[in-house]
Amino acid sequence: xxxxxxxxxxxxxxxxxxxxxxxxxxxxxxxxxxxxxxxxxxxxxxxxxxxxxxxxxxxxxxxxxxxxxxxxxxxxxxxxxxxxxxxxxxxxxxxxxxxxxxxxxxxxxxxxxxxxxxxxxxxxxxxxxxxxxxxxxxxxxxxxxxxxxxxxxxxxxxxxxxxxxxxxxxxxxxxxxxxxxxxxxxxxxxxxxxxxxxxxxxxxxxxxxxxxxxxxxxxxxxxxxxxxxxxxxxxxxxxxxxxxxxxxxxxxxxxxxxxxxxxxxxxxxxxxxxx
Numbered sequence: 001x002x003x004x005x006x007x008x009x010x011x012x013x014x015x016x017x018x019x020x021x022x023x024x025x026x027x028x029x030x031x032x033x034x035x036x037x038x039x040x041x042x043x044x045x046x047x048x049x050x051x052x053x054x055x056x057x058x059x060x061x062x063x064x065x066x067x068x069x070x071x072x073x074x075x076x077x078x079x080x081x082x083x084x085x086x087x088x089x090x091x092x093x094x095x096x097x098x099x100x101x102x103x104x105x106x107x108x109x110x111x112x113x114x115x116x117x118x119x120x121x122x123x124x125x126x127x128x129x130x131x132x133x134x135x136x137x138x139x140x141x142x143x144x145x146x147x148x149x150x151x152x153x154x155x156x157x158x159x160x161x162x163x164x165x166x167x168x169x170x171x172x173x174x175x176x177x178x179x180x181x182x183x184x185x186x187x188x189x190x191x192x193x194x195x196x197x198x199x200x201x202x203x204x205x206x207x208x209x210x211x212x213x214x215x216x217x218x219x220x221x222x223x224x225x226x227x228x229x230x231x232x233x234x235x236x237x238x239x240x241x242x243x244x245x246x247x248x249x250x251x252x253x254x255x256x257x258x259x260x261x262x263x264x265x266x267x268x269x270x271x272x273x274x275x
Contacts, residue, residue, distance in 0.1 A: 025066035027275055032059040032246050034268030038079045040104060043258040044187050045140045045149055050081035050102055057266055059248070069126055069161070071112040075248075077264070079104040089143045103139040106264070108132070108250075112159050112177075122165050130157035130177050132228075134252070136262070148187075150212055151252075151260060153224070155182025168236070175230040182224055185216030189257040217256070225253040232270065242272040 036057040041049045056078040064070045082101035091097045114128030136151040158180055163173040227250075234244035246268040254260040 025064050027065075028061075028063045028242075028272050029275070030059075030061040030063070030242075030270060030272035032061070032268035032270040033057065034246070034266050036077055036248070036264060036266030038077070038081065038104060038106075038262065038264050040081070040260075040262045042138075042149065042151075042187075042260045044189055044260070045138075045147065046142075048083045050083060050104070052079040052081035052101070052104075054079045057268065059246075059268065061272075063272075067115075068128075069112070069114045069116075071110075071114075073108065073110045073112070075106070075108040075110075077106040077266070079106075091144060099143055100141050102141060105135075105137050107135040109135075110177075112175075114159060114161060124161075124163040126161045126163075128159050130159040131155075132157045132177065132179065132182070136252075150185070150187055151254065152185045152213060152216065153182045155184075155224075156180045157228070170233070170235050173230075173232045173234075175228075175232075177228040179221065179224060179226050181218060181220045183216050184219050184224055184254060184256075185212050186254065186257060186260065219254075219256065223255045225251075227251050234270070234272065240274055242270075242274070244270045244272075246270045 034057050035053065035055050037051070037053050039049055039051050041047070054077060057076070059073060059075045062072040080101040080103055082099075084099075086099050088096050088098050110133065111131040112128065113130075114126035116124060116126050118125040132153070132155045134151070134153040134155075136153075138149040138151075140147045140149055156179075157177040159175070159177045161173060161175045163171060165171045229247075229249040231247040232244060233246075234242045236242050248264070248266045248268065250262075250264040252260070252262040
């Protein structure tokens with residue numbers, strides 16, 4: 001685990017150095033909000049495919065462009081997925097209660113570093129890597145039975161972006177990321193196993209989170225697969241502001257300790273401030 005901490009610290013220091021190493025750069029800060037759909041199946045908890053639409057979706061971007069392009073992105077989404085209509089059940093503690101949906105939180109924290117392979121007045125192609133960090137906590141509720149689930153991933157992706165300029169004020173871009181390897185931690189196969197209870201005995205959320213991470217493993221494409229696609233249209237309003245539309249597609253698959261699949265589609269309105 002100490003090696004993992006050292007790698008994370010090195011990555012953060014390296015990123016900070018890169019962000020401050022360029023002169024004559026262009027910077028921008030963007031915010032996107034939109035409607036997104038999720039489909040998830042986690043065989044550790046349920047054989048059912050849970051689906052939901054949610055307006056609770058936000059993306060914050062920071063771009064820094066010079067000799068290299070650097071991009072920091074934080075994405076947050078929250079879903080309440082149910083496979084049946086709510087119904088009442090008899091609780092041993094509280095009498096009659098009503099079922100609640102499963103709760104899925106999606107938090108992506110990514111750092112992209114790319115270098116131009118092709119660059120002219122109309123077209124730009126960049127290639128590089130991504131530090132992809134995904135936190136997927138979840139809450140499963142089946143009447144009296146409730147359980148906390150998690151999927152935490154810290155990985156390295158192959159990253160590329162293709163951008164077209166449509167005149168002086170409009171541009172289209174397509175960003176693609178594919179995983180190379182990742183350190184992944186997932187819920188125990190039988191939910192509340194003895195190790196799981198030991199990891200949580202202190203009832204301290206931060207300690208429990210650390211315990212979850214120590215029981216992960218390094219995985220490559222064989223056990224952990226995925227794809228992230230980001231399509232954007234931006235219109236330049238003036239020297240400071242861009243407005244546009246955005247489509248995000250994300251697919252996650254993991255096979256250990258049991259199959260996990262998640263598909264997200266989202267359409268967003270975007271604004272970007274350049275400085």
